[in-house]
Amino acid sequence: MEILVAKTAGFCFGVKKAIEKAFNEKGERIFTYGPIIHNKQVVEELKDRGIDVVENLDNIQPNDKIIVRSHGISKGEYEKIEQMGAVIVDATCPYVKHIHKIVEQRFNDGYKIIIVGDENHPEVRGINGWCNNTAIIINEIEDLNKIDKNLGRICIVAQTTFNQNKWYKISAELIKFAKEILIYNTICSATDERQNEAIELSNKVDVMIVIGGKNSSNSRKLYEICRDNCKKAIFIEDENELNLDEVAGASKVGITAGASTPDYTIKAVIEKLDSLNKLEDRTYESDDEIDY
Numbered sequence: 001m002e003i004l005v006a007k008t009a010g011f012c013f014g015v016k017k018a019i020e021k022a023f024n025e026k027g028e029r030i031f032t033y034g035p036i037i038h039n040k041q042v043v044e045e046l047k048d049r050g051i052d053v054v055e056n057l058d059n060i061q062p063n064d065k066i067i068v069r070s071h072g073i074s075k076g077e078y079e080k081i082e083q084m085g086a087v088i089v090d091a092t093c094p095y096v097k098h099i100h101k102i103v104e105q106r107f108n109d110g111y112k113i114i115i116v117g118d119e120n121h122p123e124v125r126g127i128n129g130w131c132n133n134t135a136i137i138i139n140e141i142e143d144l145n146k147i148d149k150n151l152g153r154i155c156i157v158a159q160t161t162f163n164q165n166k167w168y169k170i171s172a173e174l175i176k177f178a179k180e181i182l183i184y185n186t187i188c189s190a191t192d193e194r195q196n197e198a199i200e201l202s203n204k205v206d207v208m209i210v211i212g213g214k215n216s217s218n219s220r221k222l223y224e225i226c227r228d229n230c231k232k233a234i235f236i237e238d239e240n241e242l243n244l245d246e247v248a249g250a251s252k253v254g255i256t257a258g259a260s261t262p263d264y265t266i267k268a269v270i271e272k273l274d275s276l277n278k279l280e281d282r283t284y285e286s287d288d289e290i291d292y
């Protein structure tokens with residue numbers, strides 16, 4: 001069995017930075033505001049170092065250190081943390097911060113903000129908080145049926161991990177709804193590259209494995225892409241969820257992983273797969289991203 005690993009599999013730049021920041025933080029009472037990433041092991045490791053998760057800002061105390069994760073937060077949440085007398089350790093990804101700036105500025109300029117993304121995702125909720133929670137949020141092309149047809153001046157941004165093909169379709173449709181339109185393609189290049197590589201890889205393998213948290217939106221999108229381009233796609237959180245019977249007999253297996261999947265989890269999946277290869281030659285296409 002040939003095992004082909006996507007070069008872009010695993011932590012993206014923003015997640016890597018946020019995790020480093022969290023692990024380097026020192027102090028008495030430190031919390032991440034929500035889990036730092038969608039990965040139980042990393043959250044547990046932080047807990048072992050005394051960094052717990054706080055979900056509700058009403059529970060924080062003066063001088064607590066609150067780590068803002070890469071997804072970012074709303075303007076109101078920054079203000080609330082400050083009002084509570086806590087210290088903000090800001091690990092918001094710079095790409096997400098850039099969206100906050102666009103949204104705040106264009107909202108103040110009088111544009112109706114449209115976010116193309118999942119309304120339940122923390123990044124989208126955070127972005128909406130930079131235009132007073134007034135944005136229209138579109139996740140599916142069908143959502144366009146529910147909105148006003150005369151929106152006037154609109155400004156569109158995308159969730160950084162949004163599916164690029166869906167983004168093109170939705171933003172093209174939105175032109176019909178406006179007199180004036182500003183379109184900012186804020187899908188992050190890490191997402192773009194990962195999705196493009198997933199398309200390419202899933203087209204040349206028999207089975208495609210996507211490793212990522214079940215709550216991780218970018219991992220779920222990778223899985224959707226792989227499912228559309230490969231006759232068999234499997235979505236697992238870690239090596240324990242990999243059923244070798246599902247890949248037995250495949251001559252080429254591809255692996256990609258979401259932005260919050262640590263290298264050690266990718267490596268463990270490769271090793272488990274490789275156990276099927278005991279008597280065969282094996283090939284790894286990529287070894288520059290993964291440290292064996």
Ligand code: F3S
Binds near residue numbers: 070095160161191259
């Ligand atoms: Fe940032 Fe892109 Fe990752 S927006 S958190 S580098 S997926």
